[in-house]
Amino acid sequence: MTSLSAVDTRAAALAALRELVGRPDAEFHEGQYEAIEALVAQRRRALVVQRTGWGKSAVYFVATLLMRRQGAGPTVLVSPLLALMRDQIAAAERAGVRAVAINSTNAHEWGDVLAQLDRDEVDVLLVSPERLNNPAFREQQLPALVRRIGMLVVDEAHCISDWGHDFRPDYRRLRDLITQMPAGVPVLATTATANSRVVADVEEQLGVAGATGATAGEGVLTIRGPLARASLRLGVLRLPDAASRLAWLLSHIGDLPGSGIIYTLTVAAAVDTARLLRERGHEVRAYTGQTDTDEREESEGMLRRNEVKALVATSALGMGFDKPDLGFVLHLGAPSSPVAYYQQVGRAGRASESADVLLLPGVEDRDIWHYFATASMPDQERAERVIAALGDAPISTPALEAMVDIRRTPLELLLKVLDVDGAVRRVQGGWVATGENWTYDRDRYERIAAERVAEQQHMLEYEQTDECRMEFLQRSLDDDTAAPCGRCDNCAGGWFPREIGQAATSAASESLDRVGVAIDPRRVWPTGADRLGVPAKGRIPAGEQAGSGRALARLTDLGWGGTLRALFAAGAPDAPVSPQVLAGCVRVLARWGWAERPVAVVAMPSRSRPLLVDSLAHGIAEIGRLPFIGALTLVDGGPTGQPGGNSAFRLAGLWERFSADGLEIPEGPVLLVDDQTDSRWTLTVAARSLRQAGATEVLPFVLALRG
Known part of the structure; x- marks a missing residue:
């Protein structure tokens, strides 16, 4: 050499x-x-x-x-x-x-x-x-x-x-x-x-x-080296709600320099915001972890060539994306730490003298931070369950999923963590246990959780500080060269407009008030259910399937999501459906476009919110002038297990737990009403019972779609 x-x-x-x-x-x-x-x-x-x-x-x-x-x-x-x-x-x-x-x-x-x-x-x-x-x-x-x-x-x-x-x-x-x-x-x-x-x-x-x-x-x-970015002009604009933030964006996106990135905290927010902007004539595209790979690459190229005003993105568009002349980065909702925020705003002004960076924080930010932080942390009981299920013979992830009652995405993350820790190993054909001693590092995970809480608090302090914002970010990254930038809104005064046009306010409010999310029916029974005592395998017979359903909104939506998150918050009391929510449901039903109108309403038997579900079903029946024929009956105490688990286990806990005995099922489609759904297995099993009792079609309707 x-x-x-x-x-x-x-x-x-x-x-x-x-x-x-x-x-x-x-x-x-x-x-x-x-x-x-x-x-x-x-x-x-x-x-x-x-x-x-x-x-x-x-x-x-x-x-x-x-x-x-x-x-x-x-x-x-x-x-x-x-x-x-x-x-x-x-x-x-x-x-x-x-x-x-x-x-x-x-x-x-x-x-x-x-x-x-x-x-x-x-x-x-x-x-x-x-x-x-x-x-x-x-x-x-x-x-x-x-x-x-x-x-x-x-x-x-x-x-x-x-x-x-x-x-x-x-x-x-x-x-x-x-x-x-x-x-x-x-x-x-x-x-x-x-x-x-x-x-x-x-x-x-x-x-x-x-x-x-x-x-x-x-x-x-x-x-x-010093982390100050002399090209960036930082600012924070606090507005009362999501409608105001969207209205501000509609009013002023054309004023933002060049082309840029609009960051949101959730996939639903990115998709909905991009749709609203496009409807108002702005060339934008949504960019999330759920976006097809080819479409992502195409969107990146369009932004580089200034063929779009902005990509409305989650953190999927972040580290390493390089457009030297990116003119602005705007956040609808704050990332959970100054570190993450610095990473994202660093996309702007890399080879230009000036770029604008504006944060529009939301009151819902902390709830979203908490959700993502807790969703990613390994759980001791689950980890021990996975290790115990593995042996010397490789087990594929789908097969393991059916053994341990953990959904695919969190299971894959947990397997990676256990692999890195040396407890399991990925081999040809699946996963095996290594046999090495493994203990749950509670101190480490508690320390990580505490650090994240501290970082979240630091982000809130960034929003509220009256000192230089760039200096604040530098200090957050322990940069001892931190000094006032002379450009941010605190150093030089607010550089961004604050007025919001009436037309933009109306458009934003209308967008956020949009209701109706499709619920795709399950067509195939989950792999491994037959090993748990469920006599179901392969495709669900056509005569036992649910039809396409509807939800009022997603829990993560910018508009109705806030109302529903409050309704289903931990500790929130069970109460009859409010007139506002019922009116929103009626709008969904009016726009459904079903092939044949329902002839009756059936309620799901709810153990957690019986007042809510019963009043919702009765309200829909009364307004729609449909007979309410009652609720399905819980069998042997009803479903076992908890929401959020693996599909095979969810199905096993629901199988034959709902009965339509005693219900007079008329000929024609039946509207099946519940409060919320995530895996859709509850609706699938309940629809099967109704189909077996004589319903020609079952149309599920729920208030909230989780996830």
Whole structure:
């Protein structure tokens, strides 16, 4: 391997940088060359904490070029998001770096990629952290790659820390990968969002000694720069409700500079906001974790080319998305921490003198923060249930789901956490138990929960502070260079308009008052139900299926969601349906568009809200001039188990628990009324009972659709 003098290294690095950025006069930012030199000349482990737009990717691309010229193997770049991978590959091409990716969207290309690796035609291989634990990749490709690896790069390295626990549990696995690498292989970790606690945590992960006594003894070189973003003009506008926030956006989206990103906290809010803006003539698109991959990529390209005014996005559009001239970032609802907020606003103004950043917080923000925080935390009882169910023979995730009564998404997250902890292992064909002792790290999870509560409080303080907002964010990230920016609304006065047009107010109110969400019927019984004593397998017979149903709204909706969240809040009393809610239900029914009008109303038997369900069913029957023929009867005490579990277990707890005996079922469709639904299995089993009793069709109607 050929070495270069310090002078030669700097000259070669500067030439590569200028080729990368396409400017013959480009110079290194403070700290860039120091990081490159540490990697190329000293083969050290380094952590670079620098603001977005500083040029962290330039460090690893330039270092890769120089090391490849010296005969080193390919760089492995662990990258968390598909959008980020696409940007990184495009940037690599500009610098003459041959970069390829292995991820969930290009499985058809994996064979070609591996062949290119074998021919040494790859300079940078981009992989997701999850790919490192794919059994085939881990056992067939990774060992050879580790032997040849020239450098390991961990992008968005704060995910190694507890702060990123639920975002990417597999990031914690990188510590094990580092121990496997040969001596002298440099490691670079980069991030724009790390306070002192996270920096220390990442340094510890990077500093583990390798199997052959790698460079850990020299310590981790941390290069940390000031996080102030001089181009950003920060502001906070507090408005009374969701209708006011949407009306402000409708009134002023055209005033926002260039094109940008409008962030929301939920998928429903992103979809509904984008729909409203489009209806009022604005070119926008929704972008969420539920958006098709091809549509996401198309939307990113449209934003880069300024073909849309904005993408209305959840956090699915975040780290690494690169549009240097992004003109604004606006939040409808606040992220749960200054760290997350800084990460998202960092998309704006990366290569421009000015960009506007405005936060419109909502009163519902804290409820949404709490929901997501609690949904991601491992539960001891569930974890022990999963470990006990596994043995030496591989069990697939769907089969395991039917054994442990945990839904697929939280089960997959829990399996990842247990895998990283060493209690279970993913192999060909599924999951096995390792047999290693495992104890629930209650102290760790309680500490994470407490830190998140503190971060949430810090975000509330950001909203309310009368001091410089950029300085506040810098202090939140333990940046000791924090100083007043002179540009934010607190430093220079409010730069954003406050008036709201009457037409916009009316349009926003009308949008939020929109009612009616389709409930798709279940068509197939869940896998594994027959193992739990339920004689049901495969497709649900057509004569036992429910028809398409309706809900008044989703619990996460911006408009009616607030009313329903209060109605179903923990501790809220059972009470008859309010005239307002009943009127909204009547509007849903009036717009249903069913093939044949219902001929009767049946109520679900409710143990938690009997007054609500009974009054709702009677109210609908009276207004619709339909006979109310009663409620289904609970059999043997009614359903067992709790909401929110695995489908097979949910079905087993509901099977044959509802009876239509004693009900006079008329010929024609029957409207089945309940308070809320999530898995839809309660409605499915109840509809089956009614169909067996003679109903020609069952049309479910509920107040709230969860999720």
